[in-house]
Amino acid sequence: MSAINNDLDEFYKLLELGDFDKAEIKILKLLSYNPKDYLLLNNYAVVLYSKKDYSRAVEQFFKVIESNKDFSEAYYNIATIYNKLSKFSEAIEYFSKALIINKDYFDARFNLATSLINLNRFDEAIDSLKYCLKQKPDDCEIYNNLGTAYLKKNMLDDSIFNFNKCIHLQFDFVRAYNNLGIALHKKKKYREAIFILQKGIEIEPKFKDLYINLANTLRYVGRYLEAVEILKNYLDCNKEKREHEILTLLGGCLCEVGEISEGLKLFKESSLIAPNEILNYEQSIFFMNYLENINFNEYFDNIKKLRNYFTKYYFNYKEDLDIKKIKKPIRIGFVTGDFRDHAVGFQLFDVIKNLSENFNFELYAYYNYDDQDLSTEKFKKFFKKWKVINNVKDFDVINIIRLDDIQILIDLAGFSEGGRLPVFFNKPAPIQISWAGYLASTGMSEIDYVIADKYSVTPNEEKQFVEKIWRLNNTWSVITPEKDIGLNQELPMIKNNYVTFGSFNEIKKINKKVIELWSRILRESHNSKLILISKKFDEQKFKDRFTNLFIKNGVNLDQLIFEGEQERRKLLIKYNYIDIALDTFPYNGGTTSLEAAWMCVPILVMKGKSFLSKCGESINFSLGMDEWICDNEESYVRKALNFSKDFKKLKETKDYLIKNRDNFAIFDGKKLSTELSHAFQEMVNINNSKC
Numbered sequence: 256m257s258a259i260n261n262d263l264d265e266f267y268k269l270l271e272l273g274d275f276d277k278a279e280i281k282i283l284k285l286l287s288y289n290p291k292d293y294l295l296l297n298n299y300a301v302v303l304y305s306k307k308d309y310s311r312a313v314e315q316f317f318k319v320i321e322s323n324k325d326f327s328e329a330y331y332n333i334a335t336i337y338n339k340l341s342k343f344s345e346a347i348e349y350f351s352k353a354l355i356i357n358k359d360y361f362d363a364r365f366n367l368a369t370s371l372i373n374l375n376r377f378d379e380a381i382d383s384l385k386y387c388l389k390q391k392p393d394d395c396e397i398y399n400n401l402g403t404a405y406l407k408k409n410m411l412d413d414s415i416f417n418f419n420k421c422i423h424l425q426f427d428f429v430r431a432y433n434n435l436g437i438a439l440h441k442k443k444k445y446r447e448a449i450f451i452l453q454k455g456i457e458i459e460p461k462f463k464d465l466y467i468n469l470a471n472t473l474r475y476v477g478r479y480l481e482a483v484e485i486l487k488n489y490l491d492c493n494k495e496k497r498e499h500e501i502l503t504l505l506g507g508c509l510c511e512v513g514e515i516s517e518g519l520k521l522f523k524e525s526s527l528i529a530p531n532e533i534l535n536y537e538q539s540i541f542f543m544n545y546l547e548n549i550n551f552n553e554y555f556d557n558i559k560k561l562r563n564y565f566t567k568y569y570f571n572y573k574e575d576l577d578i579k580k581i582k583k584p585i586r587i588g589f590v591t592g593d594f595r596d597h598a599v600g601f602q603l604f605d606v607i608k609n610l611s612e613n614f615n616f617e618l619y620a621y622y623n624y625d626d627q628d629l630s631t632e633k634f635k636k637f638f639k640k641w642k643v644i645n646n647v648k649d650f651d652v653i654n655i656i657r658l659d660d661i662q663i664l665i666d667l668a669g670f671s672e673g674g675r676l677p678v679f680f681n682k683p684a685p686i687q688i689s690w691a692g693y694l695a696s697t698g699m700s701e702i703d704y705v706i707a708d709k710y711s712v713t714p715n716e717e718k719q720f721v722e723k724i725w726r727l728n729n730t731w732s733v734i735t736p737e738k739d740i741g742l743n744q745e746l747p748m749i750k751n752n753y754v755t756f757g758s759f760n761e762i763k764k765i766n767k768k769v770i771e772l773w774s775r776i777l778r779e780s781h782n783s784k785l786i787l788i789s790k791k792f793d794e795q796k797f798k799d800r801f802t803n804l805f806i807k808n809g810v811n812l813d814q815l816i817f818e819g820e821q822e823r824r825k826l827l828i829k830y831n832y833i834d835i836a837l838d839t840f841p842y843n844g845g846t847t848s849l850e851a852a853w854m855c856v857p858i859l860v861m862k863g864k865s866f867l868s869k870c871g872e873s874i875n876f877s878l879g880m881d882e883w884i885c886d887n888e889e890s891y892v893r894k895a896l897n898f899s900k901d902f903k904k905l906k907e908t909k910d911y912l913i914k915n916r917d918n919f920a921i922f923d924g925k926k927l928s929t930e931l932s933h934a935f936q937e938m939v940n941i942n943n944s945k946c
Contacts, residue, residue, distance in 0.1 A: 273305075415442065448468075545842050555696075584617045587661070711872070840863065
């Protein structure tokens with residue numbers, strides 16, 4: 256007996272030292288003396304589990320149960336393995352069996368709650384954790400997991416309470432700081448979230464998720480350079496390992512502040528570390544559109560790589576939806592996250608409203624965004640069905656669209672935020688269209704058409720698209736006018752005694768070449784100023800940085816007026832202070848140029864070679880403003896200077912825009928909806944002719 260006890264003692268020592276191979280030999284020797292001993296069998300299973308031989312470990316734990324069906328620890332150990340293997344239903348089954356034998360088995364109940372959370376069974380998890388609190392009322396892990404369950408349920412006040420309780424019990428419980436930061440962000444308490452996440456980093460400077468969530472919160476409130484700094488700090492503190500999540504997030508932040516090439520390099524580096532991370536491909540594709548010279552071969556190569564990670568789903572329907580004839584009313588679905596106060600939403604509103612009044616159509620919205628605002632509520636009235644899909648899996652979205660019998664599905668986002676291209680990849684509707692929200696090819700052969708006009712995509716640009724180009728006669732898009740905003744009938748330069756140039760475009764569209772040309776214009780027209788408005792100027796660091804880019808190009812500080820984010824109506828009123836709007840290139844303004852035109856400010860644009868770089872041309876052709884389209888950089892500078900000096904010409908131009916404003920196609924949502932209606936019917940006819 257003493258020899259067996261000695262062997263058993265030696266076994267436990269080997270197990271503690273992590274020498275699992277020798278421990279296995281020792282326990283097998285002990286089992287040879289007593290092969291039915293459930294405790295020895297359990298110890299053998301523990302060795303197999305420690306060696307990560309999970310299938311044999313489970314098999315062995317079942318032998319333990321055969322030997323002693325009331326041994327709760329064996330059920331618990333089986334559940335633990337299933338939990339580790341993400342087999343949460345099986346884990347729940349065996350944690351529950353352990354609790355039937357011993358209802359006060361704390362670890363079983365606590366880990367049962369974890370599995371329940373992983374299966375979104377939050378109420379059951381909360382009940383289990385509350386029971387655990389009766390056993391251990393001061394256990395910070397319980398409060399952290401309770402907070403997590405409430406956070407998943409979006410019960411933010413309860414989650415914040417429990418995370419705070421956890422931190423109160425153990426001030427250095429760093430995971431609770433991270434989770435509390437997430438909850439505060441969702442509660443829109445951004446300042447508090449930033450403070451808590453920074454505290455967490457002070458406690459544990461190498462905790463990756465704290466940096467990710469802090470950078471995301473900083474980015475959300477417009478503090479992009481601080482986000483860049485915090486992510487670079489993490490990389491400096493962890494030089495031994497380049498984390499792909501950090502690289503991807505840093506790449507996105509750099510692109511947002513106009514450092515497109517640097518951002519793209521980081522996406523590429525991240526994709527080498529984590530080739531299955533599709534966000535790198537999505538962001539690379541999206542931000543490549545901002546390059547001064549886009550490489551379309553590389554663009555489509557990234558899309559090809561991305562498609563390899565999309566899942567093709569198969570459904571057992573009685574009828575093949577791809578080849579059936581379409582009957583009236585035609586069901587049209589829209590996939591977007593922009594049915595809200597958003598640049599694309601401002602373009603869509605009047606068109607969607609008028610389409611909804613066409614009895615030949617039934618409109619369905621698949622809204623892919625967290626937040627909803629007053630504009631969202633107005634949009635909802637135009638749809639027969641409104642479905643929020645931002646937390647719905649692709650498979651389920653596809654199934655919903657097919658069961659809704661959608662016949663035309665329209666993508667309004669592409670690779671931008673709110674897009675769901677994996678859904679279009681599965682072609683849940685017989686006709687699929689890209690329009691308005693993403694003015695480049697999606698690279699998806701499953702999308703049949705891109706809506707454009709004769710100016711925005713000429714035959715020369717068709718090779719840049721996988722999809723067919725469907726050209727409208729007048730314009731590819733419109734703006735929903737704000738008719739009650741007063742117009743300045745006079746030129747601002749009369750009152751100011753200087754000419755005011757302006758651009759309210761996204762900062763990332765203002766590349767180094769644009770800054771060089773605008774600086775040259777400001778230098779050569781000495782009595783001039785430039786107004787730029789952007790959310791990014793709310794961050795003083797960024798404002799200073801951007802100011803210096805112009806100063807380095809010889810511009811005087813008093814020529815620059817940089818203002819932060821403004822509510823839309825106030826933004827539109829700001830056009831009354833501008834004499835000439837300067838468009839960006841190669842990525843032109845869309846909504847901003849349409850809004851400038853509505854406020855009767857002439858827009859100086861550069862000719863482009865892609866849809867994105869020909870929006871300005873399209874808008875000016877629609878306005879009859881051909882003279883304001885420039886062939887090259889020299890022409891751009893020369894015309895800016897000449898127009899700014901020719902008061903009479905500038906006044907005639909403004910008067911022309913004011914007089915004809917109500918007749919321009921780019922402000923006529925009803926006219927565009929009529930043209931789209933005809934286009935949709937023709938597409939249906941083409942589809943039906945193939946059936």
